[in-house]
Amino acid sequence: MATILVVAEQAGGHLKKASLSALTAAQQLAHKTGGQIAGALIGAGAGQAAQELASYGVPVHVVEDKGYEHALAETHSAAAAELAKKVGASEVVMAATAYGKDVAPRIAAKLGAGLASDVLGIVSGNQFRRAMWAGNALATVEVTTPVKVITVRATEFAAAQKAQAAGAVTPQQIPAPQPKTKFLEFNEVKSARPELTEARVVVSGGRGTKGDFKPIEQLADALHAAVGASRAVVDAGWQPNDLQVGQTGKVVAPQLYIAAGISGAIQHLAGMKGSKTIVAINKDAEAPIFQVADYGLVADLFKALPEMTDAVKKLG
Amino acid sequence: MKLLVTMKRVEDYESKIKVKPDNSWIVTDGVNYRANPFDEIAVEEALRLRDANMPSEVVVVSIGPAAAAAEIRSGLAMGADRGILVKHDAFVDSDGVARLLKAIVDQEKPDLVLMGKQAVDVDDNVAGQLLAEYLGWGQATFASKKESLESPEEKAKKPGVRIAPDKKSAQVAREVDGGLEVLEVQLPAIITVDLRLNVPRYASLPNIMKAKKKPIAEMTPAQLRVDVAPKVKVVKVEPPPQRAAGVKVPDVQTLVQKLHSEAKVI
Numbered sequence: 001m002a003t004i005l006v007v008a009e010q011a012g013g014h015l016k017k018a019s020l021s022a023l024t025a026a027q028q029l030a031h032k033t034g035g036q037i038a039g040a041l042i043g044a045g046a047g048q049a050a051q052e053l054a055s056y057g058v059p060v061h062v063v064e065d066k067g068y069e070h071a072l073a074e075t076h077s078a079a080a081a082e083l084a085k086k087v088g089a090s091e092v093v094m095a096a097t098a099y100g101k102d103v104a105p106r107i108a109a110k111l112g113a114g115l116a117s118d119v120l121g122i123v124s125g126n127q128f129r130r131a132m133w134a135g136n137a138l139a140t141v142e143v144t145t146p147v148k149v150i151t152v153r154a155t156e157f158a159a160a161q162k163a164q165a166a167g168a169v170t171p172q173q174i175p176a177p178q179p180k181t182k183f184l185e186f187n188e189v190k191s192a193r194p195e196l197t198e199a200r201v202v203v204s205g206g207r208g209t210k211g212d213f214k215p216i217e218q219l220a221d222a223l224h225a226a227v228g229a230s231r232a233v234v235d236a237g238w239q240p241n242d243l244q245v246g247q248t249g250k251v252v253a254p255q256l257y258i259a260a261g262i263s264g265a266i267q268h269l270a271g272m273k274g275s276k277t278i279v280a281i282n283k284d285a286e287a288p289i290f291q292v293a294d295y296g297l298v299a300d301l302f303k304a305l306p307e308m309t310d311a312v313k314k315l316g
Numbered sequence: 317m318k319l320l321v322t323m324k325r326v327e328d329y330e331s332k333i334k335v336k337p338d339n340s341w342i343v344t345d346g347v348n349y350r351a352n353p354f355d356e357i358a359v360e361e362a363l364r365l366r367d368a369n370m371p372s373e374v375v376v377v378s379i380g381p382a383a384a385a386a387e388i389r390s391g392l393a394m395g396a397d398r399g400i401l402v403k404h405d406a407f408v409d410s411d412g413v414a415r416l417l418k419a420i421v422d423q424e425k426p427d428l429v430l431m432g433k434q435a436v437d438v439d440d441n442v443a444g445q446l447l448a449e450y451l452g453w454g455q456a457t458f459a460s461k462k463e464s465l466e467s468p469e470e471k472a473k474k475p476g477v478r479i480a481p482d483k484k485s486a487q488v489a490r491e492v493d494g495g496l497e498v499l500e501v502q503l504p505a506i507i508t509v510d511l512r513l514n515v516p517r518y519a520s521l522p523n524i525m526k527a528k529k530k531p532i533a534e535m536t537p538a539q540l541r542v543d544v545a546p547k548v549k550v551v552k553v554e555p556p557p558q559r560a561a562g563v564k565v566p567d568v569q570t571l572v573q574k575l576h577s578e579a580k581v582i
Contacts, residue, residue, distance in 0.1 A: 072499075073445065073455055098492040102457050105410075105445035114411065114547030117440050127551065132438050136333035137342055140552040180454030180502040184487065187462070188495040195494075201581070223582060234512070237464025241491055241512050247439070248511050256581040266329060273559065277579045279571065294562040294579065297571050304568050311572040312582060 002035040005089040006058070007080045007107070009071075009099045010041055013048030017198055018095035018154035023056055025122060025152040026093045027160065033125040038087050039167070042079045044069045050169045057163025059170065061087070067176020070183035071099055075176050077106030082174045084111060089147065096151035104151045114143035116150045134247040135270035155197065155253035155274060189240050196226045196243065201256045204228030204245055204272070208261020208282065208301055211238040215305035216260060222312045228252065228272075230262045246271035260301040264289025281305070317372040317483060319362040320426035322417065323391045324352040325384040326437040335555045342553060351387040353516075354432025356394070358509045360516040361459075362430050363395045364475040369483070373397050377420055379413055381405045385532055392527035393519035399532035400424075402540065409546035410438075412537075414446035419540035421451060426504060428486065433458050433508040444508035454501040456488035458510040462496060465515055476513045479503075 004026045008019035026037050039060040041050045046068075050060040063079040080103065084092050092107055094100035096118040108115040120138070121129035127142045128150060143150075196202065201223045205216040207230065220227045228245040229238070245252055247270035257275035262268060264280070264287055272278070273292060280293035281304050290296040297304060327333065328348040336343055359376065366372040376391035377400040378384045388399035402416050421429060434441035448455035461476030463469045478487040483503065490497045491510045501507075519527070537544045565571045575582045 073448075073457070077449070098458065098490075101441050102445065102455075102492075105442045106449040106455075108411075108442075109414075109446050109449035114409075115442055115446075116548060117410075117442050131556070132553070133327065133333045133342065134329060134436060134439065135556055137335055138554045138556050139550050140554075142549045142551045143547065144549060145547050180505065181456065182500040184498040184500055186492075186495055186497045197493075231511070235465050237466040241460060241496075242494065247436070256575065256579070273556075277575070277581045278559075278562070279575070290562075290564070292559050292562075294559075295571055295574055296562055296564045297568065298564065299568070307568040308572060311568060315572070315576060315582065 002033060002090040003087045004029055004033070004035045004037050004091045004093060005040055005084050005087055006037060007040045007092060007094045007103070008049070008053050009095060009097060010043065010045055010049035013045030015049040015052045016095070016097065017159060018097050019053065020056070020159035021154035021157040022093050022095040022152055023058070023160040024157040025119070025150070028122045029091060029093065029125065032122060033090070035090060040080055040083045042068050042076045043071055047169070047171070054167040054169050055162055056160050057165060057167055059167040061170050061172045063172050063174050065173070065176055072179050072181050072183065073102045073106050074179040074181060077103050077110060078177050079174050080107045081110035083172060086172070091147070092149045094151045095154045097154070100151045104149055108149040111147045111149070112145060113147040113149045114145040116141050116143050116148070119150050119152045120156045131270070134266050135273060136266070153251060155251060189242050193220060194224065194226045196228055196245070196250050197252055199226035199254055201225035202228045202245070202252055202254045203258045203260065204230065204262060205233060205260050206230035206262030207232045209233065211236065213239060215302060219258070219305050219309045219312070222309045230268050259289050259293070260305060262289055263287045264292065317365070317369050317428065318424065318426040319365060319372060319374045320421065320424055320429045321355070321358045321362045321374060321376050321391065321396065322431045323355045323359065323376050323378045323387045324432070324435045325349050325378060325380045325387045326352045326435055329353070329436055335553050339552050339554055349383070351390050352432050352435045354434060354436070354509060354511070356516040357511065357513050358430040358432050359391045359394050359396060360514045361475060361477060361509060364473055364514070365477060365479060368475055369479055375400060375424060375426070377402070377417070379404060379408060379416055388532055389527050390519065392530045393524040394517055395523060398530055401532055401534045403534055403536050404544060407546065407550065408544050409548045410440045410442040411446060411547045412542070412544035413443040414450055415542050416537060416540060416544065417443070417447050418450045419542050427483065428503055429506045431506065431508050433510050444506050448506040453505050455506045455508070456490055456499050456501045457508045458491045459488045459507050460491040460496060460510045460512045461489050465512060470514065477507060
């Protein structure tokens with residue numbers, strides 16, 4: 001029987017939540033193809049994360065040799081492609097995170113596979129839905145090769161459910177190739193707030209903040225929300241890169257998205273249009289953001305946000 | 317050093333994108349075209365690297381219809397030295413793009429290939445990584461830098477990519493989930509660039525005039541012996557679902573009350 005290989009992602013032994021969305025996508029694909037699912041985890045800490053992935057009812061292959069310590073595309077794609085051959089994978093699925101985007105194309109090239117990227121929906125065993133032109137069009141693409149690789153947008157697939165019986169975890173010995181890249185350092189952007197792409201509520205600020213994010217942060221903390229930013233804010237150096245919501249930044253789909261002082265350029269809308277409820281607060285009543293907002297408030301954010309923070313706190 | 321940079325002709329992101337009634341593609345009549353903004357950042361970086369590592373040459377390559385010569389010219393007007401146009405009218409998937417670029421790399425033998433991380437038409441973010449694998453080269457995707465775009469380093473037009481003095485490797489800061497990762501990649505290599513690497517320059521009028529005299533070589537996929545039949549076909553294009561029009565609320569109290577009892581999200 002054909003196998004769908006989910007190449008999952010972990011850091012320091014912890015499975016990334018996006019991988020559970022990739023697993024859900026694989027399950028949907030399995031419904032169309034009749035295939036069975038296997039998982040793969042590569043790198044330092046993979047063994048520990050594999051136990052967690054296995055608890056979702058899939059057998060997991062682990063490649064943990066020293067040569068795979070850092071998540072380099074060259075080495076990790078080599079291990080994933082070898083595993084795909086070993087288990088006879090007809091499909092390889094990854095989440096379209098920075099890791100998935102970096103690694104998946106090299107897996108596809110090694111397997112002679114076509115790659116459907118940043119997939120929003122599984123149409124059939126070989127057809128997938130994805131956004132093009134910054135989400136201004138939805139395309140159905142068909143992968144024509146016998147082996148297929150897909151990366152999926154994690155916000156479009158709910159996390160998989162735990163299974164009653166865990167799958168087996170199997171260590172695999174695959175010699176690491178000598179890479180032409182070397183890991184030097186990682187500069188983590190630390191935050192006490194939830195991860196932007198995983199938060200239930202996101203409060204984002206735009207040019208209207210003039211760089212003062214205090215009202216945004218205070219409302220975010222009252223709502224246990226993540227903080228986001230428009231491209232203008234990040235380009236100006238007011239907020240770090242990884243807070244940018246948009247086509248060229250993070251794509252988010254929280255239950256509640258509050259856009260304050262954001263005009264609503266197409267690039268920004270492409271990154272948050274999938275949110276369940278959208279609130280826009282802007283001084284300019286003509287701002288395009290109001291066209292996608294469920295609730296619009298024409299107001300100065302420096303007055304409205306502190307007032308909203310107080311009102312939210314009163315709700316408890 | 318020789319630096320090869322890609323420059324794709326794409327629909328202007330300020331243009332209104334409409335889907336054709338037969339769902340085969342988008343309406344292209346009346347749409348403005350421009351260079352892919354990520355590729356402009358790649359050209360800018362190549363020019364900064366050239367000026368910091370003289371003597372060097374910057375070659376701009378585009379795959380597309382004859383009209384894509386305009387986007388190559390815009391790269392030449394920014395300061396690149398010469399262009400290559402691979403003429404092909406139909407859709408080429410990222411795999412086809414990567415195999416065409418491999419053929420160009422085999423001819424040109426650059427020390428470094430700089431590409432936008434994605435083209436803003438198909439938004440694929442795949443071709444650079446495929447090219448790296450087909451060449452057996454190292455890659456540094458989503459190149460960025462620690463300094464902000466308002467920093468003195470940016471104002472001084474310093475390259476964000478650091479080429480080693482022996483020109484055998486480059487250090488690249490990459491935008492990944494949760495922070496910036498720094499890699500050292502042996503040359504030749506592929507670097508795909510993200511938004512915050514630099515602010516591309518505008519072409520000056522004298523440079524636009526000069527660019528008209530710079531050479532653009534033309535070739536076809538057939539001449540490069542590359543079969544561009546897609547591995548990934550676009551079978552249907554549809555408009556995205558529209559969000560229902562929302563309501564304006566008069567004040568913060570009403571907003572909070574509606575979010576609490578109507579939308580039930582707080």
